[in-house]
Amino acid sequence: MNAIKFQFITHFTERYSYFDSARLALEGGCRWIQLRMKDAPAEVVEAEAVRIMQLCKEYGATFIIDDHVELVKKLGADGVHLGKNDMPIANARKILGKNFIIGGTANTFDDVCMHVNSGADYIGMGPFRYTTTKKNLSPVLGLQGYKGILGQMAAKGISVPVVAIGGITADDIEDVMQTGVSGIALSGTILRATDPVSETRQILQKIDNSNTY
Numbered sequence: 001m002n003a004i005k006f007q008f009i010t011h012f013t014e015r016y017s018y019f020d021s022a023r024l025a026l027e028g029g030c031r032w033i034q035l036r037m038k039d040a041p042a043e044v045v046e047a048e049a050v051r052i053m054q055l056c057k058e059y060g061a062t063f064i065i066d067d068h069v070e071l072v073k074k075l076g077a078d079g080v081h082l083g084k085n086d087m088p089i090a091n092a093r094k095i096l097g098k099n100f101i102i103g104g105t106a107n108t109f110d111d112v113c114m115h116v117n118s119g120a121d122y123i124g125m126g127p128f129r130y131t132t133t134k135k136n137l138s139p140v141l142g143l144q145g146y147k148g149i150l151g152q153m154a155a156k157g158i159s160v161p162v163v164a165i166g167g168i169t170a171d172d173i174e175d176v177m178q179t180g181v182s183g184i185a186l187s188g189t190i191l192r193a194t195d196p197v198s199e200t201r202q203i204l205q206k207i208d209n210s211n212t213y
């Protein structure tokens, strides 16, 4: 998990299909794709997941799916990301066993503790700033929010990988990485870029350059 510092999350756009957006991120060097298709019928998510999972295999990339635990098991995807309104992580762990990645969303230190106790492999912590990519956003954390929660984690010896998420642009990466997070997850910055492949490359370069290990 530590080797993976950048997760691209799909989002509906008029410009690209889910498949094409994943392909562009992969072409730019991303090796961790999350298929997130809010409000799409289960069979549509499944059809897209089958195609993107195959593409990820071709690129040697990790492929996880937002929300759909049973689909992850059925297809043999690499894992699932779960938030407050999804299946509890402990239940997902019972269904998936230990060989699947389970990520959990956190906005507070208590959220982190709950997910760690339930067996989460990584935390998606955010939002960093306001974003239209997700409805019903939790309070914005900003740099100080990350520093505070990561400080509490360090004090308690909690070392689960944390990816920052929510409204992050290439210009934010250095500062966000400096807070001590392990990596970055984003969507809109790549989908809005004039050239998503080169945007992905630049983001990966910035993450590498701000390596805090």
Ligand SMILES: Cc1ncc(COP(=O)(O)OP(=O)(O)O)c(N)n1
Pocket: 007, 009, 034, 036, 038, 066, 067, 081, 082, 083, 084, 085, 086, 103, 104, 105, 123, 124, 125, 134, 135, 163, 165, 185
């Ligand atoms: C890496 C990552 N972090 C957070 C989220 C948000 O998940 P959730 O809170 O379940 O909200 P939805 O994405 O389901 O709207 C995520 N998907 N990925």
Ligand SMILES: Cc1ncsc1CCOP(=O)(O)O
Pocket: 009, 126, 127, 131, 132, 133, 134, 165, 166, 167, 168, 185, 186, 187, 188, 189
């Ligand atoms: C899924 C999710 N969870 C918190 S913010 C967010 C959206 C991230 O997308 P963007 O990078 O476009 O803000």
Ligand SMILES: [Mg+2]
Pocket: 066, 067, 081, 082, 083, 084, 085, 086
């Ligand atoms: Mg969810």
